[in-house]
Amino acid sequence: MTMMAVLTEARTADRAATMQSRIARVEVIRDLAAAEPMWRALEQSGGHCSPYQRFDLLSAWQRHVGSAERIEPFVAVARDADDRPLLVLPLGVERKFGVRVASFLGGKHTTFNMPLWRRDFALTADALDLDALLGGLRDAGGADVLALMQQPLRWNDLANPLAQLPSQPSVNDCPVLLLPAGAAPNDLVSNSMRRRLKGKERKLQELAGYRYGQAQTQADVDRLLDAFFRIKPVRMAAQNLPDVFADPGVADFIRQACATELKGGGRAIEIHALECDDEMIAMYAGVADGSRYSMMFNTYTLSDAARHSPGLILMRHIIDHYAARGYRFIDLGIGSDDYKKMFCKDLEPIFDSYVALSPRGRLAAAALAAVGRGKHMVKHSPATMQLVRRLRGALPR
Numbered sequence: 001m002t003m004m005a006v007l008t009e010a011r012t013a014d015r016a017a018t019m020q021s022r023i024a025r026v027e028v029i030r031d032l033a034a035a036e037p038m039w040r041a042l043e044q045s046g047g048h049c050s051p052y053q054r055f056d057l058l059s060a061w062q063r064h065v066g067s068a069e070r071i072e073p074f075v076a077v078a079r080d081a082d083d084r085p086l087l088v089l090p091l092g093v094e095r096k097f098g099v100r101v102a103s104f105l106g107g108k109h110t111t112f113n114m115p116l117w118r119r120d121f122a123l124t125a126d127a128l129d130l131d132a133l134l135g136g137l138r139d140a141g142g143a144d145v146l147a148l149m150q151q152p153l154r155w156n157d158l159a160n161p162l163a164q165l166p167s168q169p170s171v172n173d174c175p176v177l178l179l180p181a182g183a184a185p186n187d188l189v190s191n192s193m194r195r196r197l198k199g200k201e202r203k204l205q206e207l208a209g210y211r212y213g214q215a216q217t218q219a220d221v222d223r224l225l226d227a228f229f230r231i232k233p234v235r236m237a238a239q240n241l242p243d244v245f246a247d248p249g250v251a252d253f254i255r256q257a258c259a260t261e262l263k264g265g266g267r268a269i270e271i272h273a274l275e276c277d278d279e280m281i282a283m284y285a286g287v288a289d290g291s292r293y294s295m296m297f298n299t300y301t302l303s304d305a306a307r308h309s310p311g312l313i314l315m316r317h318i319i320d321h322y323a324a325r326g327y328r329f330i331d332l333g334i335g336s337d338d339y340k341k342m343f344c345k346d347l348e349p350i351f352d353s354y355v356a357l358s359p360r361g362r363l364a365a366a367a368l369a370a371v372g373r374g375k376h377m378v379k380h381s382p383a384t385m386q387l388v389r390r391l392r393g394a395l396p397r
Contacts (some may be wrong), residue, residue, distance in 0.1 A: 021128045024081040026136020035075040042116040050117035051287035056268040058105045060256040061355040064249035087114040102143035125161035144361030148353040167351040172334040175344030200308040211276030213316045227280035282310035292329040
């Protein structure tokens with residue numbers, strides 16, 4: 001063989017090597033306990049993931065909510081040639097429209113959804129890797145379509161590799177507040193807003209035992225959640241909104257997640273509140289990961305103290321709390337509520353992907369994508385949204 005032929009063969013071999021995915025095989029695990037060791041290993045070793053995909057949070061959700069909704073775990077684990085996990089994709093399968101739909105565990109209770117990635121793999125994962133992942137899911141069977149909703153384009157400092165799949169904007173964006181390192185408090189909440197809120201807070205400070213704090217003990221968690229589950233249904237009914245917290249298993253899920261202490265400190269769901277000796281005045285609950293606090297649910301008192309904007313006052317305390325701890329982002333959940341815009345000046349785009357895994361899933365993927373686009377159009381049309389609000393207001397309470 002000539003030297004030229006040897007060089008050509010070597011280049012061909014190098015090119016073939018670069019055309020191979022690092023994913024050697026994909027395993028689908030249908031029991032969360034069996035997936036737990038790999039899941040926690042990625043979660044606790046500095047992997048690329050959001051706190052919404054913590055095992056403690058999603059196992060509590062599956063136990064109390066997912067099982068009640070007849071969702072079966074469908075956790076995909078992609079491994080390299082040395083059998084080391086590259087990613088864990090925490091999905092559940094349910095039957096809809098006559099097909100088996102696989103979507104992220106957590107349902108409507110997780111603002112952001114993404115796999116847990118080994119960090120070095122997340123940095124380099126490309127279309128070949130995603131093809132290998134989808135091919136492994138197709139070979140495993142058990143699902144006809146992937147409905148991967150509410151995915152962030154980035155999480156903290158890394159891009160989300162699943163953004164390379166065909167996608168479309170989610171129904172809602174997510175308002176987010178950036179916390180630049182070393183920013184002055186007035187850069188995060190304006191001077192005029194601070195003065196206004198401090199004036200309102202002086203009224204609350206007249207209440208005996210008035211305080212801001214974070215739930216630290218089980219007694220704190222129980223007291224604040226007891227108040228939440230008493231007040232929230234009244235608030236939802238006043239807005240003619242369905243009470244999602246009354247769905248089967250939801251209260252038990254929230255109580256378990258708020259009570260679960262994480263290995264590295266904190267809880268699976270963190271609660272912040274304004275209280276006095278007589279009542280809980282306002283509360284926010286969400287997830288935190290050392291870089292971002294993301295709000296999940298909130299409420300405020302039914303008493304006369306509600307006149308003094310306790311939710312806004314609490315939000316200002318939370319911003320100062322996390323800014324002092326070096327956090328870089330705070331979000332108040334998806335949606336365009338006015339109070340979110342008062343604090344969060346940027347919109348974080350999030351996306352959905354619908355991917356057929358079987359011939360039966362092709363029509364379902366197209367239909368689900370069309371429904372998502374329709375909802376997005378309605379949400380982003382002021383005239384249509386105004387009509388929806390009028391219709392909602394006309395409904396009997």
